[in-house]
Amino acid sequence: MLSNELSFSLINAANVLSGLLSKNFVGSVADFERFDSCLHGIPILIPADPELFEFENEDVFSIAPDRILKTVFGLNDPFYIGMRHAFNRFDFLAKFSVRPKYASFVDEVVQQNCNATNFIKSLQKKYDNIGAFQTRNIPHLGHEAIIQRMLDFCDHLVVNPVLGPKKNGDVTVECLSSVFKRFAEKKYKNSISFKPIVANMFYAGPREAVHHALIRQKMGFQHFTVGRDHAGAQKAYLPDAAVRLIKKISNNLKINVVCHDGAVFCAACDDVVLAGDCNHDHAEYRDISGTAFRASIVKKEIFLLADKEMQTLLFNSKIKIFET
Numbered sequence: 001m002l003s004n005e006l007s008f009s010l011i012n013a014a015n016v017l018s019g020l021l022s023k024n025f026v027g028s029v030a031d032f033e034r035f036d037s038c039l040h041g042i043p044i045l046i047p048a049d050p051e052l053f054e055f056e057n058e059d060v061f062s063i064a065p066d067r068i069l070k071t072v073f074g075l076n077d078p079f080y081i082g083m084r085h086a087f088n089r090f091d092f093l094a095k096f097s098v099r100p101k102y103a104s105f106v107d108e109v110v111q112q113n114c115n116a117t118n119f120i121k122s123l124q125k126k127y128d129n130i131g132a133f134q135t136r137n138i139p140h141l142g143h144e145a146i147i148q149r150m151l152d153f154c155d156h157l158v159v160n161p162v163l164g165p166k167k168n169g170d171v172t173v174e175c176l177s178s179v180f181k182r183f184a185e186k187k188y189k190n191s192i193s194f195k196p197i198v199a200n201m202f203y204a205g206p207r208e209a210v211h212h213a214l215i216r217q218k219m220g221f222q223h224f225t226v227g228r229d230h231a232g233a234q235k236a237y238l239p240d241a242a243v244r245l246i247k248k249i250s251n252n253l254k255i256n257v258v259c260h261d262g263a264v265f266c267a268a269c270d271d272v273v274l275a276g277d278c279n280h281d282h283a284e285y286r287d288i289s290g291t292a293f294r295a296s297i298v299k300k301e302i303f304l305l306a307d308k309e310m311q312t313l314l315f316n317s318k319i320k321i322f323e324t
Helices: 004-018 029-036 065-073 081-086 100-124 141-151 173-186 205-219 241-252 290-299 308-316
Strands: 060-062 091-093 130-133 156-159 192-194 223-226 256-259 263-266 271-274 285-287
Touching: 004 081, 004 100, 029 065, 065 081, 065 205, 100 130, 100 156, 100 205, 130 141, 141 156, 141 223, 141 263, 141 271, 173 192, 173 308, 205 223, 205 241, 223 241, 241 256, 290 308
Parallel strands: 130 156, 130 223, 156 192, 223 256
Antiparallel strands: 060 091, 263 271, 263 285
16 A cells, blocks of 8 residues: 555645646746745645656756745645645656656556546536535535535535545545435435545645635535635634635635535524534534544434434445444
8 A cells, every 4th residue: 555645745636637737847046936926826836756656867957845835835834734744855856757657557547637627527517506515524414514605605515525545543444425315315405415525634734625626616616615714723713714704705616606604503593504604603603522422423323413314324334334
């Protein structure tokens, strides 16, 4: 099995070669400068790793770590998890070819994303407005509140997570597919579907929200949703930073980004709502803990703020829920 570092580099290469992120490919120091603007999303840098790629010495260039940290993440902490996750080398390639040993991995990523794009094209023949919702988690009622909001804008909503290198504790694709397929058939009258794409998460917060919107725009979606603390980690970004940035640049996007402040349990409503949708004081709001939900799943205990039938079926199935 490939390490996360190798998988990360090969996924980036696959998305450059396939065209999905070809406009994000950085082939020189000067080219990196255009990402001073967040409107281009996240720069894709291919590391000069001789194990993975064939290249000439003249095709190698370097970018200082602090410059990458500031441009991509807007942070000054060199130990930020996103930086350590995404950048382990600082010599990069202007030109490259994938070594034959790894060609099948790259081809598989390209094919999976091609299938996802073709799926969206097939939906375009049926629906005028197609939305994308990114979640890599088993849905609780907060996720369902977001789904319902998106269906106010969309004829069809695709649960469209970005799946990068697998790591321990991630929900398996098999599990997510099973859960959302059942939701589509039994709960949402086939107004939703599940189709992931293979790309890397950078945990770059607001900039990554823009990046994700641009990916969905390229794939042919009309709507995407961004909420509280989108693609952030370690509380590095303010919870509303991604929403504020998306609203600021919305006129520069060709996709409608539906923003929200996250789903909460409102004690006064005795229901799960999107923050701000009811008239009650925010003191009545209670966060829906994804950590607590995950712990309940592990213990096979019903979590009150998630679909109970879904949980029961999941507990009684033989599906592998988490990556190990």
